[in-house]
Amino acid sequence: MVVLGAGPAGLVVGNLLQARGIDCVVLERAGRAQVQARARAGFLAANTVRILERHGLDEGLRLRGRGHSTCEFRSADGRFRLDYGGLGRGERHTVYPQQELVSDLLARFLGLGGRVDFGVEAVAVLDADTGQPSVTVRDADGRPRRWHARYVAGCDGRHGAARRSLPVGSVRRHHLDHGVSWLGLLAEAPPSLDAVGYAVHERGFAGHMARTSEVTRYYVQCERGTPAGAWSEERVWEELELRMWADKYGPLHRGRLLQRAVVDLESDVLEPLRHGSLFLVGDAAALVSPSAAKGANLAVLEAEILADALVDDLVHGDSKGLDAYSTRCLAHIWRAQEFSHWMIRLLHRPSSGEAGGSAAFHDSLRRARLSSLRTSRSQQDWFAEQYVGV
Ligand code: APR
Numbered sequence: 001m002v003v004l005g006a007g008p009a010g011l012v013v014g015n016l017l018q019a020r021g022i023d024c025v026v027l028e029r030a031g032r033a034q035v036q037a038r039a040r041a042g043f044l045a046a047n048t049v050r051i052l053e054r055h056g057l058d059e060g061l062r063l064r065g066r067g068h069s070t071c072e073f074r075s076a077d078g079r080f081r082l083d084y085g086g087l088g089r090g091e092r093h094t095v096y097p098q099q100e101l102v103s104d105l106l107a108r109f110l111g112l113g114g115r116v117d118f119g120v121e122a123v124a125v126l127d128a129d130t131g132q133p134s135v136t137v138r139d140a141d142g143r144p145r146r147w148h149a150r151y152v153a154g155c156d157g158r159h160g161a162a163r164r165s166l167p168v169g170s171v172r173r174h175h176l177d178h179g180v181s182w183l184g185l186l187a188e189a190p191p192s193l194d195a196v197g198y199a200v201h202e203r204g205f206a207g208h209m210a211r212t213s214e215v216t217r218y219y220v221q222c223e224r225g226t227p228a229g230a231w232s233e234e235r236v237w238e239e240l241e242l243r244m245w246a247d248k249y250g251p252l253h254r255g256r257l258l259q260r261a262v263v264d265l266e267s268d269v270l271e272p273l274r275h276g277s278l279f280l281v282g283d284a285a286a287l288v289s290p291s292a293a294k295g296a297n298l299a300v301l302e303a304e305i306l307a308d309a310l311v312d313d314l315v316h317g318d319s320k321g322l323d324a325y326s327t328r329c330l331a332h333i334w335r336a337q338e339f340s341h342w343m344i345r346l347l348h349r350p351s352s353g354e355a356g357g358s359a360a361f362h363d364s365l366r367r368a369r370l371s372s373l374r375t376s377r378s379q380q381d382w383f384a385e386q387y388v389g390v
Contacts, residue, residue, distance in 0.1 A: 001310070002027065002135050002149040004122050004162055006035050008098065009282025009299035010155030011105035016055055016307030018114040022314055025147065026114065027137055029121040029156070036106065039186055039259065040098045041296035042211050043068070045390050046091035048297045051304050060104040065096035068210070070195040071387075073370060074245055076202070080374045081195060088384030097211055098296060120145075122161035125152055125278055131167075133277045150277065150314070153306060155299075157283040163270070165278070171270050178265040178289060178344050179352030180205075183228065185218045185236060189255025192216065192244075198347055199244045200366060205347045206243035208252075215258070224351050228260045236260075265289040265344060267337055272326035279306055279325060286333045291343040294336040297390040302329045332390060339386040346370065 001017055001024035003010045010026055017024045028035060044052075044061065052058040069085025069092035085092040110116065119140035127134040135147040154162020182205075190213055197208035204221030211217055220239055222230075231239070237254050246252055269286040273279060282299030305328055309321025346369050354362045372379045 001025075001151055001153070002133065002147050003153045003155055004125070004135070005154075005156035005160060005282075005284070006030075006102070006106065006116055006118075007155060007157065007282060007299070008041075008101060008105070008296045009284070009303050010153065011102060011109055012051075012057070012300050012303035013153045013155060013281060013307050014109045014114050014116075015057060015105055015112065016304065017310060018109060018112040019055065020311050020315070022311065024114065026109070026116040027120045027122055027135065027147070028116060028118050030118065032106075032116075032118045035118070036099055036103045038099055038102070039211075041293060042095055042097045042209070042217070043293040044094040044096055044101075045297040045388050046093075047390050048300045049094050051300055055304075057105060057108060060100055061094055061096040064100065065094040068093040068095045068196070072193060072195040072197050073200070073373070074197065074249065075200040075367065075370055077367060077370065079245070079249060082373070082380055082383065084380075084384035084387055088381045089389070091384075091388040093388060095210060101296075122156065125154065125161050125165035126167075126276070131276050151310060152278045153281055154278055154284045155281045155303070158268075158287050160284050162278060162280055162284045166275055170275050171272065173268055173270050175268040176266065176341075178267070178341075178348075179224070179350030180265040180344060180348045181222050181224045181226065181351065182219045182263045182265065182290075183222045183226065183231070183236070184259075184261050184263055185220070185257050186211070186259040187216050187218060187255045188214065188258050189216050189253045190214060192250075192252040197244060200347055200370065201243040202363075203239070203243055204349065206240050208244065216253070216255075221348055222262065224264065226262055228262045233257055263290065265291065267340065269330070269333055269337065271330060273329055274322070274326045279322075281306055285329065286337070288333070288336050289340050289344060291347065292336070292340045292387065294340060294390060298333060298336055301332060301390050305329060335386075336390060
C-alpha cells in the first residue's frame with residue numbers, strides 16, 4: 001500500500017493500516033522537520049477525538065489538548081456568546097496544534113514499523129497505459145524511482161500528484177470561489193479572549209482563535225490580491241482592534257507576528273473520490289474553506305473510512321466498503337461545505353460583491369442572521385451541531 005503525503009490524512013491512513021498488519025509506505029515531498037513544523041489547523045471536533053482515541057492515537061492530545069466550547073460574535077449591534085458545548089449535541093472542540101498531532105502520528109507510525117520516505121515527491125500515480133497504480137517518484141537528488149502497490153491513498157493535498165494524475169474526464173471538479181480573502185496571522189501573544197472571536201465589521205471580518213497560552217491566530221479580511229507583507233505590524237493590530245471593537249470590549253494582547261499569509265477562500269470537491277485503485281483523501285479529495293475549521297476533521301474521518309474499507313478488502317476479501325468510499329465521504333464533505341459556506345456568508349461581505357441585490361440589503365441579511373443566532377435556541381442548537389460536527 002502506498003500513501004502519498006504525511007499530513008493528517010496520510011498519517012492516519014498509515015497508522016490504521018500498519019496497526020492491522022498491512023504494510024504501507026508513506027511518500028512525502030517535504031523534509032521531516034518541515035512536516036512537523038507546519039502550523040495549520042488546531043480545532044479538533046469531538047468525532048475526530050473519538051476516532052483518534054479508538055485507534056490509540058490520542059495520548060498527546062489528551063495530555064496537552066485543551067477543551068474549547070465558546071464563541072463570541074461581535075458586530076455593530078453588540079456582542080454575544082454562544083456556549084456551544086452546552087447546545088446541540090453538547091460536543092466541544094479540543095484545541096491541539098496540528099504540528100503536535102502530526103508529530104504524534106508520525107512517532108506512532110514509525111514505532112509500529114511503518115516507513116516514511118521524506119524528501120520524495122510523487123510525480124505520477126497511475127500507469128498511463130494500464131491505469132494500474134504505479135507511483136513514480138523523484139527523490140531529493142532528482143533520481144526517479146517506481147513503486148507498485150495494490151492501492152494508493154492520495155493524501156497529498158490540493159496540489160498533489162494524486163489530483164494531477166487523474167485522467168481528464170474521469171473525475172469532475174466542483175469549484176467555488178467565495179470572493180473573500182483573509183490575511184492569516186500567527187501572533188506571539190496570549191489569547192485576548194477566552195473564546196473564538198468572530199467580528200463582523202463594515203471594514204470586513206476579523207477573527208481570533210487561541211492556539212496555546214503564548215500563540216494566537218488572527219484573521220483579517222483583506223482585498224483580493226493584497227500581498228501578505230503589505231500591512232505593517234502596527235497597521236495589522238490597529239485594524240484588528242478596530243474591527244473587534246477593542247474600544248468597547250478591551251484591547252488585544254499584541255505580540256510579534258510569527259507568520260502571515262493571504263488565503264483566498266475557495267472550495268472544491270472532486271467526484272467521485274476513487275479512480276480504480278487510487279483513493280482521494282483529505283485536501284486531495286476536497287478543499288473546504290477554513291471558515292469553519294473542517295479540513296483536518298474531514299481528513300481524519302475520511303482516513304478512517306478508507307482504512308476500514310481497505311482492511312475489509314485486503315484481509316477479509318470484502319470490497320463493499322471500498323465501493324462505498326466515495327459516496328460515504330462525499331455526504332460528509334457536502335455537509336461541511338454547506339456549513340462553511342453559511343459561515344462565510346454570515347461573516348463577510350465578499351470583495352467581488354454578491355449576486356443580486358444591493359450591498360446594504362446583504363448587510364441587513366447578515367445582521368438578521370446574527371440576530372437569529374443570538375435569540376433563537378433552535379438556531380443555536382443547529383449551529384452547535386454543525387460547528388463541532390463532521
Ligand atoms: N508527493 C509527496 N508528497 C506530497 C506531494 C507529492 N507530489 N504533494 C504534496 N505532498 C505532501 C505535502 O508536503 C504535505 O505534507 O502531502 C502532504 C499533504 O498534507 P496536507 O496539505 O496537510 O493535507 P491533508 O493531510 O489532506 O490535510 C487535511 O489538515 O492541514 C490541515 O486544514 C488542513 O485541510 C487540511 C487538512
